[in-house]
Amino acid sequence: MGDLWTVGGAAVLLPLVTTTAIVFATRVSWAMAGFTMVCIAVGWLASAGAPAADELPALGLPWLAVALCVLMASALRDSDVAHHLEARRDPLTGLRNRTALDEAVGELAAGRRAGRMVAVLIADIDHFKAINDRHGHLAGDDVLRAVAARMERALHTAGELYRAGGEEFVALVPDVDELRAVALAEALRSAVAGHTIDDLRVTVSVGVAARAGTSFDWDAAYADADRALYRAKSGGRNRVAIAPDAGAAASAARSAA
Missing domain, CATH: 3.30.70.270 (Reverse transcriptase/Diguanylate cyclase domain)
Structure with a gap:
């Protein structure tokens, strides 16, 4: 059970820390950073070999949760950017206001x-x-x-x-x-x-x-x-x-x- 929690904890911390680092270091969008981390995760799991059946929830669910959080954060950020731009555009001419x-x-x-x-x-x-x-x-x-x-x-x-x-x-x-x-x-x-x-x-x-x-x-x-x-x-x-x-x-x- 301890090994399972160790694996699960690593599966949670690794994507969270790495995704956050990518966003703040490169200023890419959360969606792009999340996509990058999913690709890394797939490669990591493939190279590590197939996990035991009872380890799959601990490995998969944290990545799914992080992916959903990244998508939600990206949608919110895109909405904020769109609102910022809209507030600075003249609706009639499309020029800056x-x-x-x-x-x-x-x-x-x-x-x-x-x-x-x-x-x-x-x-x-x-x-x-x-x-x-x-x-x-x-x-x-x-x-x-x-x-x-x-x-x-x-x-x-x-x-x-x-x-x-x-x-x-x-x-x-x-x-x-x-x-x-x-x-x-x-x-x-x-x-x-x-x-x-x-x-x-x-x-x-x-x-x-x-x-x-x-x-x-x-x-x-x-x-x-x-x-x-x-x-x-x-x-x-x-x-x-x-x-x-x-x-x-x-x-x-x-x-x-």
């Missing part, structure tokens, strides 16, 4: 390097209220989805596009100079202006601000980009405008580099 934007801004500020340039682009759909008023909110939703998709493709991997709210979108582009930031803003503008959406001619105006230094002041950068956006709107819409002090910020970044 304001919550995700706030988190990204915090990460930029925390990981700031002296002289590193960060560009803030604010894109706003021109005459969006008129589109809603004349064609209805369903048409407005179609416009938001199409504009988001086209600008996201235009930005590609240069930065991240967020729906900040309403018809306003924000792009954060790290490690980019002023000329590149303006070129990206123009790419966003032209990606929308070059097509019609549900037979509607839709355009966006884009404000650009570039900031560099030892700390990232999001409020100042956003205010600069917002003022530039106002200039683009006032200048006739469907255009790109850059914050007046963006050139000075770019020069400061080059001097510090």
Whole structure:
């Protein structure tokens, strides 16, 4: 009986300890770690030879229990991850939302390097209220989805596009100079202006601000980009405008580099 409990205890402790070690050492999912341990267990039992009949429950049941626990833990973790991602996605456009934007801004500020340039682009759909008023909110939703998709493709991997709210979108582009930031803003503008959406001619105006230094002041950068956006709107819409002090910020970044 003592041997049986020794075998059973080893059968319990070995999978538990090893599976936990795999998860925390490699950061793989619990499901993957559990699958790995089942494979190891099969090989271990095969190499050790067939156990006696009265040892089978002690050997098999602990592994089954661990496998079930691993599957349950994996399902819970996957559910938490899915909930986390869903809470940071705009349900209409599929872009990251304001919550995700706030988190990204915090990460930029925390990981700031002296002289590193960060560009803030604010894109706003021109005459969006008129589109809603004349064609209805369903048409407005179609416009938001199409504009988001086209600008996201235009930005590609240069930065991240967020729906900040309403018809306003924000792009954060790290490690980019002023000329590149303006070129990206123009790419966003032209990606929308070059097509019609549900037979509607839709355009966006884009404000650009570039900031560099030892700390990232999001409020100042956003205010600069917002003022530039106002200039683009006032200048006739469907255009790109850059914050007046963006050139000075770019020069400061080059001097510090």
